[in-house]
Amino acid sequence: MEIAPAEIERVALAALRRAGVPEAPARQQVALLLEAELRGYPSHGLLRLPRIVERIANGVVDPESRGEAHWRGGALLAVDGRRGLGPVVALAALDTICERARETGLALAAIRDCDHLGMLAWYAEEVARRGQVLIALTISEALVHPFGGRRAMLGTNPVAIGVPAEPAPFVFDMATSIVAMGKIHDHAVRGEPIPAGWALDAAGNPTTDAAAAKQGALAPFGGAKGYGLALAFEVLVASLTACALGPEVRGTLDSEHPCNKGDVFIVVEPAAGMAQAITGFLDAVRASPPAESGRPVRVPGDRAAAARAAALGRAIAVAPAVWRRLLVLAGEVRDVAGDAAQDLARDEAGAGRAA
Amino acid sequence: MEIAPAEIERVALAALRRAGVPEAPARQQVALLLEAELRGYPSHGLLRLPRIVERIANGVVDPESRGEAHWRGGALLAVDGRRGLGPVVALAALDTICERARETGLALAAIRDCDHLGMLAWYAEEVARRGQVLIALTISEALVHPFGGRRAMLGTNPVAIGVPAEPAPFVFDMATSIVAMGKIHDHAVRGEPIPAGWALDAAGNPTTDAAAAKQGALAPFGGAKGYGLALAFEVLVASLTACALGPEVRGTLDSEHPCNKGDVFIVVEPAAGMAQAITGFLDAVRASPPAESGRPVRVPGDRAAAARAAALGRAIAVAPAVWRRLLVLAGEVRDVAGDAAQDLARDEAGAGRAA
Numbered sequence: 001m002e003i004a005p006a007e008i009e010r011v012a013l014a015a016l017r018r019a020g021v022p023e024a025p026a027r028q029q030v031a032l033l034l035e036a037e038l039r040g041y042p043s044h045g046l047l048r049l050p051r052i053v054e055r056i057a058n059g060v061v062d063p064e065s066r067g068e069a070h071w072r073g074g075a076l077l078a079v080d081g082r083r084g085l086g087p088v089v090a091l092a093a094l095d096t097i098c099e100r101a102r103e104t105g106l107a108l109a110a111i112r113d114c115d116h117l118g119m120l121a122w123y124a125e126e127v128a129r130r131g132q133v134l135i136a137l138t139i140s141e142a143l144v145h146p147f148g149g150r151r152a153m154l155g156t157n158p159v160a161i162g163v164p165a166e167p168a169p170f171v172f173d174m175a176t177s178i179v180a181m182g183k184i185h186d187h188a189v190r191g192e193p194i195p196a197g198w199a200l201d202a203a204g205n206p207t208t209d210a211a212a213a214k215q216g217a218l219a220p221f222g223g224a225k226g227y228g229l230a231l232a233f234e235v236l237v238a239s240l241t242a243c244a245l246g247p248e249v250r251g252t253l254d255s256e257h258p259c260n261k262g263d264v265f266i267v268v269e270p271a272a273g274m275a276q277a278i279t280g281f282l283d284a285v286r287a288s289p290p291a292e293s294g295r296p297v298r299v300p301g302d303r304a305a306a307a308r309a310a311a312l313g314r315a316i317a318v319a320p321a322v323w324r325r326l327l328v329l330a331g332e333v334r335d336v337a338g339d340a341a342q343d344l345a346r347d348e349a350g351a352g353r354a355a
Numbered sequence: 356m357e358i359a360p361a362e363i364e365r366v367a368l369a370a371l372r373r374a375g376v377p378e379a380p381a382r383q384q385v386a387l388l389l390e391a392e393l394r395g396y397p398s399h400g401l402l403r404l405p406r407i408v409e410r411i412a413n414g415v416v417d418p419e420s421r422g423e424a425h426w427r428g429g430a431l432l433a434v435d436g437r438r439g440l441g442p443v444v445a446l447a448a449l450d451t452i453c454e455r456a457r458e459t460g461l462a463l464a465a466i467r468d469c470d471h472l473g474m475l476a477w478y479a480e481e482v483a484r485r486g487q488v489l490i491a492l493t494i495s496e497a498l499v500h501p502f503g504g505r506r507a508m509l510g511t512n513p514v515a516i517g518v519p520a521e522p523a524p525f526v527f528d529m530a531t532s533i534v535a536m537g538k539i540h541d542h543a544v545r546g547e548p549i550p551a552g553w554a555l556d557a558a559g560n561p562t563t564d565a566a567a568a569k570q571g572a573l574a575p576f577g578g579a580k581g582y583g584l585a586l587a588f589e590v591l592v593a594s595l596t597a598c599a600l601g602p603e604v605r606g607t608l609d610s611e612h613p614c615n616k617g618d619v620f621i622v623v624e625p626a627a628g629m630a631q632a633i634t635g636f637l638d639a640v641r642a643s644p645p646a647e648s649g650r651p652v653r654v655p656g657d658r659a660a661a662a663r664a665a666a667l668g669r670a671i672a673v674a675p676a677v678w679r680r681l682l683v684l685a686g687e688v689r690d691v692a693g694d695a696a697q698d699l700a701r702d703e704a705g706a707g708r709a710a
Binding site: 071072073074075076078101102103104105106107108110133135145146147148149150151153154159161163164165170172174204221222223225226228229231232233234235236238239240241242245246247266268269270271272273274275277278281282284285288289290291292295297298299300 | 426427428429430431433456457458459460461462463465488490500501502503504505506508509514516518519520525527529559576577578580581583584586587588589590591593594595596597600601602621623624625626627628629630632633636637639640643644645646647650652653654655
């Protein structure tokens, strides 16, 4: 279904309002989900909203919390998320450290116990547009097996880096798993096999059966190096935020547990006059000879920027089940037989594990 | 040849003294190279010393410089390396920001224009042992092609992360290239092919011929994601240090150019009481079921720690040509026919491009 962004926003806001979310945080949460849709990452988009509402209903998310912050030293902000919505707690912390970094050169927010942050690229772009550098790290429930291991012991542990450049900032955002768990679910729903090397089954054996992989573990990207990086990020985030680690992380995928993962933002003032030089370098990389003629070299963020430019001002494709569920949550359609929820269960399972 | 560490140290110090390096910086430089040998990374070890001496002789390294630092804000130290030796400038900066981070919670050193830092794990371990977290980034001359590209546009751009744990810190250190250029040279010297996917030749075509690969470009590790990460690190380091970028980086491989790359250190105070939790998590990862029985899951740093423990107090294996060259540089052997230098050229070519 194709829906105008303004209409999506109206319905999503109504759904959050009905769940008890005040106006300002609701707008932050919806802006984030809409941006994910615009950039072509529906796994981090509207599909997430029903789970957020469910988590609020279950009392594991407090829609009025912005977290409690205190300075641990002049440049390190320790934030207890107090079960707040991810973007709400994160943006409050980010505003505080961005301001502080203007005086101190850099500042860090060590956040724990707030809900899922969503797409990290959004924060990176926001900060880089304001002229500062952002390094963002977060962890998730254990979904990824160690290199040479069989059991899910690590989160998908994404990293995002935003750097001011002209005319648009450089934005990089990736998970350290070889692929999102959502992609495994996509394949399972469509009954398609997954490529060898993506995942293990519940017993820890390699599998190309997507249904079996859903019960198992994802591979880290890039073999031993990618595994090392994912592990280093998890240990780093835990050391700074005092959050849970590995199989003890909860609440990034389910609707029952308070979220006990950690997030780290580092904001830095760039050296003067580098935005132009960086743009020149990125253009040189894009203009360098491609491996296949006709397929120019791309720079991280190029695809998302193109998707966003193409989508802007247009209607957005939303899965019918997702849209119906949003309408139900907004109180605009009655869910007589619970069929909207059922239709959605399949899609949601995919997105929920796309953390 | 097997040489006692004390004897290596004596000769290496004599070589640096003869090149005009004062006692304290000479000791720092030698300590770093010896540690690389102990941990089983000879490509970052003694092999590097002749090039350092050559760079001093050519005036592109100033052995008396410790760099010039000024605070850009209360927590960001901007360092002009002034052609100083890598470890000398880096350790001075690190001491300064470690002390500052005790007050501010974190501090960053943005360093440019000092020589090659060597093995980043050394710095990460040093800081983590003192109870602080280190994130270290550096860039190198362009040796790595973009994903989907043909030409070397990026450095090997390593990252190291050190986190306090009990009894030993967690230390992670990797380059973002699929393999070190030194390994390509090793294969070339031995006349062995390299695995498919490691490198391109000078024309940008895939090759398994090591000699052809030496003239070409290394692949980034981990495909598109690893490429994105390598690029993000390069852009990040340049934004903070105002250093050169991509094909304009010089002096990490040659003996003729001042080194114009950048390095970034971020030191952070960890949350209280996390060292034990991190150790418990790492042990759980090690104890998780292995893919192949009898080959336990490893954690980054395990191999280097084992190598170091085995090597400690014992003689170190040094390539005869390297040792002869050190003796010549120390003035303890006369290089009548220049044969030591010739013998070494082969080894050095490998190490020089192992940046």
